[in-house]
Amino acid sequence: MTVNPLALSELALPSYRRPPPGVHPPLDVPGYRATLLRAPKQPPVLLPHGLTEVTGPLPGGERAVAADADLTARHAGEPLGERIIVTGRVLDSDGRPVPGALVEIWQANAAGRYAHAIHDHAAPLDPNFDGAGRCLTDAEGRYRFVTIKPGAYPWGNHRNAWRPAHIHFSLFGRAFTQRLVTQMYFPGDPLSAYDPIFNSVPDPKARERLVCRLDMSITQPGWALGYDWDIVLRGREATVFEPPEQRR
Numbered sequence: 001m002t003v004n005p006l007a008l009s010e011l012a013l014p015s016y017r018r019p020p021p022g023v024h025p026p027l028d029v030p031g032y033r034a035t036l037l038r039a040p041k042q043p044p045v046l047l048p049h050g051l052t053e054v055t056g057p058l059p060g061g062e063r064a065v066a067a068d069a070d071l072t073a074r075h076a077g078e079p080l081g082e083r084i085i086v087t088g089r090v091l092d093s094d095g096r097p098v099p100g101a102l103v104e105i106w107q108a109n110a111a112g113r114y115a116h117a118i119h120d121h122a123a124p125l126d127p128n129f130d131g132a133g134r135c136l137t138d139a140e141g142r143y144r145f146v147t148i149k150p151g152a153y154p155w156g157n158h159r160n161a162w163r164p165a166h167i168h169f170s171l172f173g174r175a176f177t178q179r180l181v182t183q184m185y186f187p188g189d190p191l192s193a194y195d196p197i198f199n200s201v202p203d204p205k206a207r208e209r210l211v212c213r214l215d216m217s218i219t220q221p222g223w224a225l226g227y228d229w230d231i232v233l234r235g236r237e238a239t240v241f242e243p244p245e246q247r248r
């Protein structure tokens with residue numbers, strides 16, 4: 001196949017738009033110790049996206065199967081803890097659903113322990129829970145996971161530092177360069193007030209958009225509590241996303 005160089009040069013590539021200041025956390029957050037070393041000392045250099053970056057490789061839809069979205073059913077037995085349903089829509093800045101987005105989550109178990117080699121919190125692992133899941137958004141932009149409510153865990157940032165219960169989310173767009181990472185928190189968690197990561201988001205309204213909502217229409221009687229959490233990719237109502245240097 002011959003590629004017409006003129007056609008390529010005229011191709012309008014989607015470009016990265018910087019979010020307005022005040023919504024997303026700064027790179028260097030006093031009180032969030034790891035950012036002292038992670039934050040770049042020089043201003044970031046903007047690297048314009050080329051055809052390669054915006055066209056591939058694509059996270060193939062066939063790699064996510066229905067079983068990947070039920071974190072309670074992937075092992076021999078059921079995990080310990082409070083079974084929950086977490087669902088919501090991925091929306092663009094105009095409130096339009098984003099179908100086919102790869103949504104991945106990872107989290108601690110009910111005791112606050114990650115099934116990860118470097119997590120050394122003295123809480124038990126659960127042989128029936130690995131804490132990782134993924135799914136694709138449907139035609140309405142909706143994702144849905146069945147999981148266990150994660151426990152709080154200490155993280156050594158300062159004396160008596162405990163992370164509030166949270167679930168990590170990653171979203172992919174049309175290419176691997178289009179990845180956004182954030183965390184979802186639970187309503188009424190008393191630890192949120194003490195958490196430097198949650199409070200690194202300058203705008204209180206933006207902070208509240210990281211908190212899911214208990215929804216009795218999602219809750220299944222006698223089986224699982226349901227939580228609703230929409231993820232807005234851009235605009236005034238955008239969900240807060242972490243800088244790549246700040247993912248924990």
Ligand SMILES: [Fe+2]
Binds near residue numbers: 108163166168
């Ligand atoms: Fe975490």
